[in-house]
Amino acid sequence: MPEDHDWEAYKVPPTRTPVVESTTSVPNPVNFIQTVFSYVLDKPVTFVREWIERQQSKNKLYYYHQKFRRVPDVSECLEGDYLCFFEAEAQWRRDRMVDSEIVEIVRERLGACKQREGPNEFQNCAKEAELLKQVTKAYQDRYGDLGYHGNARKCLMKQKHRMLEERKAAQ
Secondary structure (H helix, E strand, C coil): CCCCCCCCCCCCCCCCCCCCCCCCCCCCHHHHHHHHHHHHHHHHHHHHHHHHHHHHHHCCCCHHHCCCCCCCCHHHCCCCCHHHHHHHHHHHHHHHHHHHHHHHHHHHHHHHHHHHHHHHHHHHCHHHHHHHHHHHHHHHHHHCCCCCCCCHHHHHHHHHHHHHHHHHHHC
């Protein structure tokens, strides 16, 4: 590029000069309100919150590791002990819900394996398929044919009848 280039052809953009702030003897009320808010409300609240967070970080509680005691089974309840019956029924419902989630998790793992393996799913996902078969059989043995209104007492009677059938078959 020549040293004596045409300034009209290559115009330089004008430089931006900073705007001079007008200063007055009266302070800005917005700055005053922001300062008062900061010192009166924000700083104490921030201090208290940080102090609480420091205290909580020392004593962390992990609720997902909480263990509940097992209540007695329906077969262990005394006759007429309705509170025991109620607790056993609630425990049975929780157990059924946990068992159904276990079946669902194993089913999802098998589906993910089939998706991942593609055409080789039968040989590469055999372990997951066998696990799903065992889990669904155990769930069906325990909760199958109880229906929507199944309860702990019906489940106990079903287990009793199955044990009697196995005893007869063994003889």
